[in-house]
Amino acid sequence: MVSGVNNSLKQPIITLKNASTGYGIAQALWEITLELYPREIVALIGSNGAGKTTVLRVLSGVLPLWSGEYKINGEDVKGYTPPDLVNKGICHVPEGRQLFYGLSVEENLRMGAFALKKSRAEINERLEWIYNFFPEIAKRRNQLAGTLSGGEQQMVAIGRGLMGDPSILLIDELSLGLAPVIVDRIYETLQKIHREREITIMIVEQDMELALSVASRGYVLENGRISISGNSRDLINNEAIREAYLGV
Numbered sequence: 324m325v326s327g328v329n330n331s332l333k334q335p336i337i338t339l340k341n342a343s344t345g346y347g348i349a350q351a352l353w354e355i356t357l358e359l360y361p362r363e364i365v366a367l368i369g370s371n372g373a374g375k376t377t378v379l380r381v382l383s384g385v386l387p388l389w390s391g392e393y394k395i396n397g398e399d400v401k402g403y404t405p406p407d408l409v410n411k412g413i414c415h416v417p418e419g420r421q422l423f424y425g426l427s428v429e430e431n432l433r434m435g436a437f438a439l440k441k442s443r444a445e446i447n448e449r450l451e452w453i454y455n456f457f458p459e460i461a462k463r464r465n466q467l468a469g470t471l472s473g474g475e476q477q478m479v480a481i482g483r484g485l486m487g488d489p490s491i492l493l494i495d496e497l498s499l500g501l502a503p504v505i506v507d508r509i510y511e512t513l514q515k516i517h518r519e520r521e522i523t524i525m526i527v528e529q530d531m532e533l534a535l536s537v538a539s540r541g542y543v544l545e546n547g548r549i550s551i552s553g554n555s556r557d558l559i560n561n562e563a564i565r566e567a568y569l570g571v
């Protein structure tokens with residue numbers, strides 16, 4: 324599943340350089356440097372409170388940088404608002420799904436295309452494309468999102484993100500609270516979508532083994548700093564990491 328990585332000839336789609344930020348006066352990230360290359364799946368791993376969600380908040384523009392650089396395709400996007408960054412192709416699927424629970428599955432999905440200047444036919448076509456990947460929610464298109472299982476809600480959250488036609492998908496803790504069999508099923512589908520579309524994906528997970536089985540590269544965050552990065556095979560074989568995160 325994991326492939327070797329040679330990014331030396333490519334231009335990064337996302338660059339964070341020496342990025343620091345925090346909440347109020349409490350600093351949460353210290354001089355983070357990371358790059359995402361086109362069509363990669365990259366994992367951001369770390370224990371509770373390490374700063375993973377904060378990195379995604381920076382990338383989606385929810386949290387401004389205190390210092391450092393943020394570029395998309397070489398363009399300086401530091402200070403851009405979340406809608407500006409949506410227009411640049413960023414989509415953040417937040418932890419906890421955050422669906423509109425009183426709306427139907429289909430209404431939630433359509434919300435994802437709200438800002439797109441697409442015809443009704445194009446939006447319907449995209450809906451069917453998503454239903455094709457996630458038949459479980461196709462069957463429930465008229466059901467209220469709040470009545471779905473956790474796994475189905477996660478499928479709707481990812482589907483809603485994909486409705487916006489992003490080039491960069493940021494997914495926070497996809498596996499949270501879900502049975503392993505459901506997590507495998509969703510990641511398998513995500514990999515299929517990734518193969519079919521030119522899409523770059525960053526997954527945030529506490530479960531390092533899971534994240535590195537899906538991603539080709541990973542960054543490990545510890546106390547708001549990147550402690551190590553590399554391709555998944557090297558990370559999974561790294562003794563210090565195995566000891567700290569896998570308990571072996």
Ligand SMILES: Nc1ncnc2c1ncn2[C@@H]1O[C@H](COP(=O)(O)OP(=O)(O)OP(=O)(O)O)[C@@H](O)[C@H]1O
Nearest residue numbers: 346349351369370371372373374375376377378529
């Ligand atoms: N809204 C907030 N206000 C103040 N501090 C926050 C806020 N959100 C996060 N923090 C703090 O920032 C640090 C990083 O939190 P973050 O949520 O990014 O970690 P995480 O790696 O995603 O952890 P988890 O896996 O538990 O979600 C923590 O010390 C956390 O307490």
